[in-house]
Amino acid sequence: MSVTEQVIQPAANIHPIDNLLRADRLPHILCPGCGIGTVIHGYAHAIAASGLPEDQHVCVSGIGCSGRAAGYVNVDSYHTTHGRALPFALGIAVHKPELKVTVISGDGDLASIGGNHLIHAARRNVDMTVICINNFNYGMTGGQVGPTTPIGAKGTTAPDGAIEQPFNLPYLAKATGAVFVARWTILHVREFQDAVLRSMNKKGFGFIEVLAPCPTSFGKSNKIGDGLHEVEIYRQRCQIRHGATNLEEFDIDLIDDTKPIVVGNFVDVERKHFLG
């Protein structure tokens, strides 16, 4: 495309995804430097690229900062209870299989209080895409440690640093039966968007972990100055390994900067889905 052609394009008054956001709900409640907005942006682009009408898309979320995502996307959207986004979404996906159901929620919501539902939804291979925004802590309630907090990282409920082994979410999702598994960060905007689209276009349970900064609650306690600083960590340490099979080795250690953060589209397999 030449520069001249670009110039003669009729000026668009709206951004391509403007109609996919609930503009009347802006400004949002998210903090400066938070990664959730980037995830919503990627989801909206995936909807636009899906080729399906907007009213065929449904967004379900649980509770927490990430759980607020459903409130900003202009599709049928449900902000449910803490941990229960997945079975709620299952009800929709099973009753109306023609709908494209996406769950956007946080690591605490999906892997702690909702952990049982996560493994069972993956086991059943329900047709839905799960976007798990992992910011390593409970952000909305002020920075408590959670099921993904790396060992040694501090939180208000682990002032001397977390001592529990965190979940390696892609490994968990693969082991429990997800047919599409990816991990990206909000630095990888296009790759993330592409992963969401691929999962949407695939029948079965897709699980995408996306690492996102929480400068207000997690960053501050862990010597990660601001959102940009955490994104810089992603840039320095992320290694892309598509199709990697050794997911068990992909624990995330934000403190030890010699360890890579492995990202990529890890699993893309076929298996009979729940209604298949």
Added chain:
Amino acid sequence: MSKAAARTIQVRFGGVGGQGIVLCGRLLGKAAALFDGKDAVCTQSYGPEARGGASRSDVVVSEGRVDYPFVTEADVLVAFFQEAYVKFRSALRPGGLLIYDTALVHSVPDEANAFGLPATAIAEELGNRLAANIVMLGFLVGKTGVISREAAEEAIRATVKPRILDLNLRAFDAGYSRAQAEAAA
């Protein structure tokens, strides 16, 4: 005893799992409620109570309305097994009717209203010992008239699988006829 109670008959079937106690209760209740114009309620033991040791199936049949669904004082106790006889003997009202399978209930004291019949043997002669429960049901109906023979047969037709329908009807008849013959004798 009130009028309503007077028109009520309480039957308890006692045995162990697999003897068709529940089916007996259901058939009796169904026959009374659907084909004899009576009111009937059937209950049974559940869970661990039903799995270990003696289990029961209760039927309350009434010309009026059955409110309390359990057997309080059995007018008839049908015992399929020694242990069930021992467990439920006290539930039988004084002068109540006891019916038992002579092959499986041994130590029955000599009681005026106790009737033993070789139901298992009769069922074996008919081709399948598993039909012993229906022989007992036939005998009960023949002895008490709690439901009509026609209603009982309708209930059997409406309930059991076609493959074993004939066997069950013959088993019912065998029990029923034996009771009639005893009455005539």
Added chain:
Amino acid sequence: MPDNAAAARVPAKKPSRVLTGTHFMVGDHACAEGALAAGMDFFGGYPITPSTEIAELIARRLPPLGGRFVQMEDELASIAAIIGASAAGARSFTATSGPGFSLMMENIGLAAMMEVPCVIADVQRASPSTGLPTMVGQSDILQARWGSHGDYGVIAYCPDSPQECFDLTVRAFNDADKYRVPVFILLDEVVGHMAERVVIPPAEEIPIVRRKGPNFPPGERRFLGYAPDDDMVPPMAHAGDGYKVHMTGLTHDEKGYPALTPEIHDKLVNRLVDKIRLHASEIEMHEEIALDDAETVVVSFGCTARSARHAVNEARAEGISCGLLRLITVWPFPERRIRELIERGKVKRFIVPEINLGQLRREIERLTQLPVLRLNHAGGAMLKPDAILELIRS
């Protein structure tokens, strides 16, 4: 066959949704048949005694009718799934017992707050905790009303027979849709497991009331998902209908958007309560025996009402002035009728037999200074007619 046979749509061999005819059926099965007859098309549940027979029958009967049966991982998931399915337009149903009912409480609040219709059968067993799993109780009465945090309106039916298990389950679906609330059918183990005559009418004689939807096509203008009509109930649009709804358990405005102010909260919660409270006369059901001149009024529900009915009839035959008020809906509670009886001045006392330690009695004591005699048992067995009769005679 797919590996998830239960969830599959099995090719239909002309299965019948409504089993018109006369049956000899246990209450659990009658409840399940009532749900099928009411058009239930999504069931999510977890096995628990003594409700499992409901799930088992639906697992067999629903898929050939084109509906979905899903055995969920627990009751937290079961209730969430049926709310989700209902949000997508299903008539959805689950069945449980006390422990599972407790687990469902948080999302029952979500259904109330989001105003998503759903029906929950709770076959009560002796409680608390694991209690006596196979034996009767009636101790979930107050939990049904107050179990989730906060104030909200609910409807709860208490069948006393398999026939009512059928009839009231049909009603429960209609009321859930009409008022956009979770509706409970509070069976008990005795009613759930006893077999009795059940008459199922022809399909065309079974009234079906469905929730109202938007009265204009999607896209024409903005649909306000929480703007109530005069009946205080807002029309409901479903996932996939094209209205781009937003639903949340947060306090919300008419668009469904979070609106976190005390004023909006007070208005919303009052409406959730009032839409049931102010329709109580339409919803509430009870049966009366000889109440007109009764000096002793027995108030009862569920299986206990069977014993109470027997005792009252016996007592009247003895010439004692007594009557029975049998609650068919325990919520809404027939407060107006009880006040009428008290104001009329003939009633000298109430007797409340129940298989708990006095849950319903509290409701009556709240309304009167008259003596309210108790007859309680913590659970495991039915109260016998003689015990009630003895108290009536006293």
